[in-house]
Amino acid sequence: MKKHNYSAGPCILPQEVFEKSAQAVLDFNHSGLSLLEISHRSKDFVAVMEEARALVLELLGLEGKGYQALFLQGGASLEFLMVPYNLMKVDGKAAYLDTGTWANNAIKEAKLFGETVVVASSKEQNYNHIPTDYTIPTDASYFHCTSNNTIFGTQMKSFPKTDVPVVCDMSSDIFSRSLDFSQFDLIYAGAQKNMGAAGATLVVVKEEILGKSGRTIPSILDYEKHIKAESMYNTPAVFAVYTCLLTLQWLKNQGGIAAIEKVNEAKANLLYSEIDRNPLFIGTANPADRSFMNATFLLVNPEHQETFDKMWKAAGISGLPGHRSVGGYRASMYNALPLESVQVLVDVMKELEVVYNNQSQLAEK
Amino acid sequence: MKKHNYSAGPCILPQEVFEKSAQAVLDFNHSGLSLLEISHRSKDFVAVMEEARALVLELLGLEGKGYQALFLQGGASLEFLMVPYNLMKVDGKAAYLDTGTWANNAIKEAKLFGETVVVASSKEQNYNHIPTDYTIPTDASYFHCTSNNTIFGTQMKSFPKTDVPVVCDMSSDIFSRSLDFSQFDLIYAGAQKNMGAAGATLVVVKEEILGKSGRTIPSILDYEKHIKAESMYNTPAVFAVYTCLLTLQWLKNQGGIAAIEKVNEAKANLLYSEIDRNPLFIGTANPADRSFMNATFLLVNPEHQETFDKMWKAAGISGLPGHRSVGGYRASMYNALPLESVQVLVDVMKELEVVYNNQSQLAEK
The missing domain is CATH 3.40.640.10 (Type I PLP-dependent aspartate aminotransferase-like (Major domain))
Structure with missing residues (x-):
């Protein structure tokens, strides 16, 4: 894979x-x-x-x-x-x-x-x-x-x-x-x-x-x-x-820095949009100062960690855990990381939301 | 080659x-x-x-x-x-x-x-x-x-x-x-x-x-x-x-250092023996202090350089010129250099002697 x-x-x-x-x-x-x-x-x-x-x-x-x-x-x-x-x-x-x-x-x-x-x-x-x-x-x-x-x-x-x-x-x-x-x-x-x-x-x-x-x-x-x-x-x-x-x-x-910058912006926008949209996640950095290279974020509910970790690993993602001094997750999106890889992560985040919503609905029944 | x-x-x-x-x-x-x-x-x-x-x-x-x-x-x-x-x-x-x-x-x-x-x-x-x-x-x-x-x-x-x-x-x-x-x-x-x-x-x-x-x-x-x-x-x-x-x-x-030491001694002895035997070459270091890793030597007659350089290059040898502060030649015989490579160099040195002897004989005729 x-x-x-x-x-x-x-x-x-x-x-x-x-x-x-x-x-x-x-x-x-x-x-x-x-x-x-x-x-x-x-x-x-x-x-x-x-x-x-x-x-x-x-x-x-x-x-x-x-x-x-x-x-x-x-x-x-x-x-x-x-x-x-x-x-x-x-x-x-x-x-x-x-x-x-x-x-x-x-x-x-x-x-x-x-x-x-x-x-x-x-x-x-x-x-x-x-x-x-x-x-x-x-x-x-x-x-x-x-x-x-x-x-x-x-x-x-x-x-x-x-x-x-x-x-x-x-x-x-x-x-x-x-x-x-x-x-x-x-x-x-x-x-x-x-x-x-x-x-x-x-x-x-x-x-x-x-x-x-x-x-x-x-x-x-x-x-x-x-x-x-x-x-x-x-x-x-x-x-x-x-x-x-x-x-x-x-x-x-x-195409040099100007060309790669566009790709980097697209990757960062895709991921930060999902962090902000998805109620299960929260970013750790002040939005105005967010890095386009390293996106740091947490699960709102730490109980979701085991499920989320299994899911992103199953999707072929590696290197996502955050540094011990911040915790949570860190998605490093350096020049060579393709947009496709960010899409895979975002898809997993969306999937986690679906899993969670289904569980909540089941619990309410 | x-x-x-x-x-x-x-x-x-x-x-x-x-x-x-x-x-x-x-x-x-x-x-x-x-x-x-x-x-x-x-x-x-x-x-x-x-x-x-x-x-x-x-x-x-x-x-x-x-x-x-x-x-x-x-x-x-x-x-x-x-x-x-x-x-x-x-x-x-x-x-x-x-x-x-x-x-x-x-x-x-x-x-x-x-x-x-x-x-x-x-x-x-x-x-x-x-x-x-x-x-x-x-x-x-x-x-x-x-x-x-x-x-x-x-x-x-x-x-x-x-x-x-x-x-x-x-x-x-x-x-x-x-x-x-x-x-x-x-x-x-x-x-x-x-x-x-x-x-x-x-x-x-x-x-x-x-x-x-x-x-x-x-x-x-x-x-x-x-x-x-x-x-x-x-x-x-x-x-x-x-x-x-x-x-x-x-x-x-x-076999560790003891085993490679024997190979290194064999390589150094082979080359230094030829430097000492061959009247066309002379070593630059005091014999008692000769390095078993880097043998430095000169041609007695600098006019032989062009011929010698052509010959060792033709034999597939590279990296032989000495450092600019000593001149001449330097044969670095680190651990990974096989004895076979030293034999190739020694053979070229012997061959140069033959070429030179033949030229001398022709000149005398």
């Missing part, structure tokens, strides 16, 4: 990415060698890295605007550290918006470097919304935000205008919607949502903001060293980078 | 690792899902991580001896930073043996943290040997060495006895030879030589040496946090870790 994969990440990727990357593991570019056994400095892999880096800037509309794309390692969690190391001025401060677990982790690492101003937080409300009423200190070295909160199902729909550099963790919604990406000075994202296999981290940085912190930066954490080495300062996560290239090529063939 | 892959890393892995990992990308454990699209916290992947960590300790003979194995990211280059962050005491010092480019890079990062004593260096002789006459300060927080030097073709055959914790970068010879691994307190290694695909970094650490530096360690760099999280502090490089498991399983099936 076809699987409908709602995993929050690592998550579904386009089928052609699985097929082409598996083939490359067996025989890369008809070389008679596996992708895994060739030098990262071989002509064939350098070409992969270069095309992937160029495609990132092309898809984000950042070509020729002073940005560099890097494929590093360590996930967003290492970026939580690299950002203040590279950008927070000695004796300076940084401003952070606290919208969830990952934002909070980023804040913790920044505090090791200097004054870290949390301009606003929705923690008291279990991160069910995106704060909007805050001021960014004009003397901050940078402002940091998280565009999409995987765990809590919220997403920033707009970003503050400010004169300080804007840093955004886009791990869970990069390449999913049209934005003016030039409003950001540094974007980072773990690959394992919309971009490729776990193990690569994308960093897109405007070069002019670098080299100003006054800190001595360890080589491996220094964005300028990675740029100078053309994203090959040390051996990159070769396979993960290749899956990123394949996914970016797929996205370009779909 | 069959390829004989002498790449220095990423490098040849067992054929079954390519086949099984490619299959997992298409359908992992008959789940109907790709290895790349399942949660790293799924039962199936947690089992991969646990088995890989346990196999590391089993193969190294370190079970039940207070060690933990971790699969992290960032390569040895990130370990150059993590080691002093975790181990160098505030106001303390560290001792380093400088045997090559990577040792040197490790020293550079350590210097950011405190006094870094280079107990000996072979840099002046272009790292052609392993220094033996040195003293490790008894008040050092740790002693750091590099067991095998990929670029210069040297390898430590013994390790100093010392009361300070011994840290060893084994990136290019781990799992290749029998050692008393309990003489080391911390071993690290990038996966991409003897262990698996690039993107995973193995760290084996004796727990009792941790938590003593007095430093505030960023979470993502803190070995204790990674141990507590069972090597899942953040999303690991899933695919790379899986290839490590497959390679470790293969090694165990070969």
Whole structure:
């Protein structure tokens, strides 16, 4: 039976990415060698890295605007550290918006470097919304935000205008919607949502903001060293980078971000409409801040859980349980999840309502 | 034609690792899902991580001896930073043996943290040997060495006895030879030589040496946090870790380190015997310090290069040119390279001698 994969990440990727990357593991570019056994400095892999880096800037509309794309390692969690190391001025401060677990982790690492101003937080409300009423200190070295909160199902729909550099963790919604990406000075994202296999981290940085912190930066954490080495300062996560290239090529063939955004809107609208219509379900995030990537919702009556769980599993759905800090369900609808899979989930939700209504009618008799 | 892959890393892995990992990308454990699209916290992947960590300790003979194995990211280059962050005491010092480019890079990062004593260096002789006459300060927080030097073709055959914790970068010879691994307190290694695909970094650490530096360690760099999280502090490089498991399983099936060591000795003896016998070639490393993983050698007469290069390429050999800092040739003979491939290279070297002898005889006539 076809699987409908709602995993929050690592998550579904386009089928052609699985097929082409598996083939490359067996025989890369008809070389008679596996992708895994060739030098990262071989002509064939350098070409992969270069095309992937160029495609990132092309898809984000950042070509020729002073940005560099890097494929590093360590996930967003290492970026939580690299950002203040590279950008927070000695004796300076940084401003952070606290919208969830990952934002909070980023804040913790920044505090090791200097004054870290949390301009606003929705923690008291279990991160069910995106704060909007805050001021960014004009003397901050940078402002940091998280565009999409995987765990809590919220997403920033707009970003503050400010004169300080804007840093955004886009791990869970990069390449999913049209934005003016030039409003950001540094974007980072773990690959394992919309971009490729776990193990690569994308960093897109405007070069002019670098080299100003006054800190001595360890080589491996220094964005300028990675740029100078053309994203090959040390051996990159070769396979993960290749899956990123394949996914970016797929996205370009779909029509780029503008095209996938329409599909993502259709999927999110279909699911949220059902959550709002169906009396058995309730969404957890503030409707205005609902994520188009991760829809979080609860059963109104927890007694329906056993039946619902059986039903969606029987329909071939996987990865639906919510994160332990929110409970309930989380439907992650990344770029590669087809609309058809959302329809299957919505059908199960409707079916549950029918089952429940029938039971109620029987009980009344 | 069959390829004989002498790449220095990423490098040849067992054929079954390519086949099984490619299959997992298409359908992992008959789940109907790709290895790349399942949660790293799924039962199936947690089992991969646990088995890989346990196999590391089993193969190294370190079970039940207070060690933990971790699969992290960032390569040895990130370990150059993590080691002093975790181990160098505030106001303390560290001792380093400088045997090559990577040792040197490790020293550079350590210097950011405190006094870094280079107990000996072979840099002046272009790292052609392993220094033996040195003293490790008894008040050092740790002693750091590099067991095998990929670029210069040297390898430590013994390790100093010392009361300070011994840290060893084994990136290019781990799992290749029998050692008393309990003489080391911390071993690290990038996966991409003897262990698996690039993107995973193995760290084996004796727990009792941790938590003593007095430093505030960023979470993502803190070995204790990674141990507590069972090597899942953040999303690991899933695919790379899986290839490590497959390679470790293969090694165990070969008979473990003791069995592969015999194969590696046979390969190294075959090649070094020819380098020493054949008047057209000369080795670059001090014979007593020759690496059994990477044999570096030169043509006595550089005019033979064009002919030799054509001949080994025609024989299906790839990855033979030496690193730019040494020149000549480098034959990397990692665990998965079969003896047969070394025989093919040796045959080409013998053939070159015949060609040359014939040319000399013709010239004399």
